[in-house]
Amino acid sequence: MEINNFFSLSFFLLLLLGVVESFYYHEKELETEDGFRGMYDRWRDHHNIEQKSDEKFNVFAYNVKRIHESNKMDKPYKLKVNKFADMSNHEFVNMYTDSRIGHLQATVPGHPHINVDPFKDFIYQNVTDVPESIDWRTKNAVTDIKGQGGCGSCWAFAAVVAVEGIHAIRTGKLERFSEQQLVDCDLLGHNKGCDGGLMEPAFLYIIEHGGLATEASYPYVGKRETCDKSKIGKDVATLDNRQNVPPNDEEMLKKAVAFQPVATNIHLSGHGLQFYSEGVYTGDCGTEPNHGVALVGYGVNPEGIKYWTVKNSWGPGWGEKGYINVQRGVRREGLCGIAMHSSVPIKYDPKAPKGDPNAPPDNFVPKDPNAPVKDDPNAPKECPSTPKDPKLRTTQRMQGIRTKLLEL
Numbered sequence: 001m002e003i004n005n006f007f008s009l010s011f012f013l014l015l016l017l018g019v020v021e022s023f024y025y026h027e028k029e030l031e032t033e034d035g036f037r038g039m040y041d042r043w044r045d046h047h048n049i050e051q052k053s054d055e056k057f058n059v060f061a062y063n064v065k066r067i068h069e070s071n072k073m074d075k076p077y078k079l080k081v082n083k084f085a086d087m088s089n090h091e092f093v094n095m096y097t098d099s100r101i102g103h104l105q106a107t108v109p110g111h112p113h114i115n116v117d118p119f120k121d122f123i124y125q126n127v128t129d130v131p132e133s134i135d136w137r138t139k140n141a142v143t144d145i146k147g148q149g150g151c152g153s154c155w156a157f158a159a160v161v162a163v164e165g166i167h168a169i170r171t172g173k174l175e176r177f178s179e180q181q182l183v184d185c186d187l188l189g190h191n192k193g194c195d196g197g198l199m200e201p202a203f204l205y206i207i208e209h210g211g212l213a214t215e216a217s218y219p220y221v222g223k224r225e226t227c228d229k230s231k232i233g234k235d236v237a238t239l240d241n242r243q244n245v246p247p248n249d250e251e252m253l254k255k256a257v258a259f260q261p262v263a264t265n266i267h268l269s270g271h272g273l274q275f276y277s278e279g280v281y282t283g284d285c286g287t288e289p290n291h292g293v294a295l296v297g298y299g300v301n302p303e304g305i306k307y308w309t310v311k312n313s314w315g316p317g318w319g320e321k322g323y324i325n326v327q328r329g330v331r332r333e334g335l336c337g338i339a340m341h342s343s344v345p346i347k348y349d350p351k352a353p354k355g356d357p358n359a360p361p362d363n364f365v366p367k368d369p370n371a372p373v374k375d376d377p378n379a380p381k382e383c384p385s386t387p388k389d390p391k392l393r394t395t396q397r398m399q400g401i402r403t404k405l406l407e408l
C-alpha cells in the first residue's frame, strides 16, 4: 500500500495525535551556530525531513533570522518556521509560479464555454446594502480545511469551497463535496486533473453533468484516475448557473462574498507568504495569480486594517489553521491580485422575491444535465500549486491524510 511507503507507524501516530502542528524555538538558539544546528535537526525531525546539507542549513538559518526579525517588528501579521523553512524564496516561488492562470483567464472571455460577456449583469452588481464584515465559517457554510496533497488540483478545491458554501446556504446542510470527481471527470478542456485548471469551467461541468457527488461517495485520492460514474449518486450538489465577478473591483467582490463563498485566484509567493502564520497579511506579493483559493469572509481588524479571509487547500498546518487573511482595499487588482479572477456558482433561491439577486430570472430554464459539452483546446498544462519537490509532496500528502485522520 502506498501509504506504507511514505510513513512509519510512529509518524502516523504523531499525525493522529496532532503533534505536527507547530514548531517552536528558543531565542537563545539564534545566538550561536551550534544553536542553529541543533534547531535545524529538531526542525527536520519535526517535519520528518531526511534531506540535510550545508546549503539547506544556510537557507534554513537565513530564513529563521528573517522570520524572527519580521516577528519582532510591529507588523499586523506574524510568520512561523514552517515546513518550507529550508527552501529559499526563489526555490519556493519557482515551485509555485509557473502559472498560466493569468494568461488563461485573459483568453477566457471569448471562450465558448464561458459566458460571452461574463462581466455584464453580475447578479450582485446592484446590491447596495452589504455588511461591514462576514465570516461564512461562523454560519455553517464552510467545511474543515482540506489538503490537496501532491496534486495540482487547487482549482478543484477552490471550486468545491464555493459549491459547499452555496449548497449549505440554500439547503441548510453543510456537506463535504468531491474534488476527486472534478479531478477525474471534468474534462472540459480547461481542467486537467492534477495538472491544473480553472474554477468557472468546473462550475459549468457541475451544471452540465447533473451535480457534484459528496466527498464520502467519491473520496479524494490525490491523483487523477478514471472517471467513475458509479460513485456519483443521488446525493449531489446541483448548481443553476455561474458567473465571473467583475474584475479589479474589490467593492464588487465584497458584494459577492457578502452573499456566498467565492472562488478566486491569488498570487501566492514571497517570503511573507512562504512563512505566513497569522494576522492580516500586508506584505509584498505580485499580481500574477498562480493559485486557486476561496474567499470565505471579509472584515476589519481591531487596528482598522481591512482584510479578506482566504481558505487554502494545503492542510491545517499552513498559515492560520489553513487560512490566510489578506489585506483588502489596497489596489484595484487587490493585494496579490485577489480581485482579478473571481467567480461564483449560482444556485437560485426559488423562494426569493422578484428583484432579489438570488431569485431565478424570468427566462431561467434549468440546464439539461445530459447536454453534451465539447472539449476545449486551450487547456492549462500545469497547476502552479503543484509541489514538485518530493519532500513537499510527502508533507502535503501527509497533511491531506492527516486532515482525514483527524476527522475520523
Ligand SMILES: *[C@@H]1O[C@H](CO)[C@@H](O)[C@H](O)[C@H]1NC(C)=O
Pocket: 121, 122, 123, 124, 125, 126
Ligand atoms: C442593475 O441596474 C442596471 C441599471 O438599472 C440594469 O441595467 C441592470 O440590468 C441591473 N443588473 C442586475 C443584475 O439586476
